[in-house]
Amino acid sequence: MDVDLSNQEQAIKFKEQGNDAYKKKDFEKALELYNKAIELDSNNMVYYTNVAAVLFEQKDYDKCIDTCIKAVDIGRENKADFKLIAKAYARIGNAARKLGDLKKAKMYYEKSLSEHRTPDVKTLLSETEALWKEEERKAYVNPELAEQEKEKGNELFKKGQFSEALKYYTEAIKRNPDDAKLYSNRAACYTKLAAFDLGLKDCEKCLEIDPKFTKAWIRKGKILQGMQQYTKASAAYQSAIELDANASEAVEGYRQCVMAASSNPEEVRKNAMTDPEIQQILRDPAMRMILEQMQSDPKALMDHLKNPEVAAKINKLLESGLISIQ
Known part of the structure; x- marks a missing residue:
């Protein structure tokens, strides 16, 4: 096929002028110049994707998509670089997402990545998939x-x-x-x-939604009691009692936990050592130094309790039975 080089050269000039107008956000002018480039060289998909870029900025998303599809067809016919095809598909994905068609956006981001993988499009695909799943969840x-x-x-x-x-x-x-x-x-x-771990997780989710759900605090206490985590169980029962002083199950559960803890302090300490929060406190060099100081100088405790963060850690160790204050 004979190619008119002068037409191609002129088309490139129109494209460059269009790019200048686009940068200045003079989209009407840019559109006019890109279309002139197409009139002179209709086999170059770049001019179509440039037109699509303008249409995207003008929020004409449907027309942007149609123009990108045409750009891909022309690009395929003329053996265009796969990176250009990928860019056109990504723009379709962006336009579809603006239209709220997440399924279509997802499909075209995937098409783009099948042509050429870029971090930006991978991120867009991940975001779109998350939004689509959330939409489906809400629809359900x-x-x-x-x-x-x-x-x-x-x-x-x-x-x-x-x-x-x-x-x-x-x-x-x-x-x-x-x-x-x-x-x-x-x-x-x-x-x-x-399945105590799963039950505990559901109790925590329940209480996240409704912290005043007395029955859930009791259920959490029973699960922890079954797991022999008496300190945590008694705390859960205590929360239930604070909400309902007449909650007999909570009162009885709390009593049982206190008795279990006092009858087998070694077991309580053993269970406490499996608590990640306690493990972290005991690994903290500063806390270890504070604990040693408390042993040699009991009066030092009052100074340390003035620090809210340190006080919380000391109370956690006291509750677990790992330390005691005479």
């Missing part, structure tokens, strides 16, 4: 269906079919993730199945 939320799933779970729980009940509680949580009671119900299931 339905409090009425959550209530139905919960009731099915309750029926199975009463029958002792804990594994089956667990499935319905999990589905209920997906349908209404902000309902604290659902996490409490599932925690009860996990406890029956001896």
Whole structure:
């Protein structure tokens, strides 16, 4: 095919002038110049992607996408650099994201990366996937269906079919993730199945949503008590008692924990040593020096307690039974 070099040269000049106008945000002028470049050299996909860039700035996202698709077709026909194809696909992804079509944006970011991998597009893809998943999660939320799933779970729980009940509680949580009671119900299931770590995690999520949910504090206390973490269990029971002084389960649980701790202090200390927070305190050289100083000079304790951060660490060690003050 014969190529008119003078036309190509003139097209490049129009493109450069268009670039200058684009930088000055004179988008109408830039669009006019890019289109002139296309009239002179319609086989160069760069001019189409430049037009698409202007359309993106003008918020004409649909037309931007159409122009990028045309640019890719022309680029393929004329064996354009794969990096240019990737750039056009990425721009389609950006426009689709502006239009709120996250599924389409995700697809074109993936197409872009299949042509040429760049950190920027990888980041855009990750962000879009996260937004899309969140959209899907929100679309799935339905409090009425959550209530139905919960009731099915309750029926199975009463029958002792804990594994089956667990499935319905999990589905209920997906349908209404902000309902604290659902996490409490599932925690009860996990406890029956001896999955204490998972039950504890659900109790903590429940209390994150509703810190005044007395039953969840009691349930957390029972799980910790079952794990023989009596200090933490008694703290959970104490929180329940503060919310409801008549919570007999909490009062009884607290009493049992205190008795268990006093009857087997060695076991309490052993359990305390598995606590990551206590491990970190004991590894702290400054705290070790403070503890040694407290042993040789009991009066030093009062000075150290004036520092809130140090006081909190000392109280943590006192609660765990690892240290005592005579």
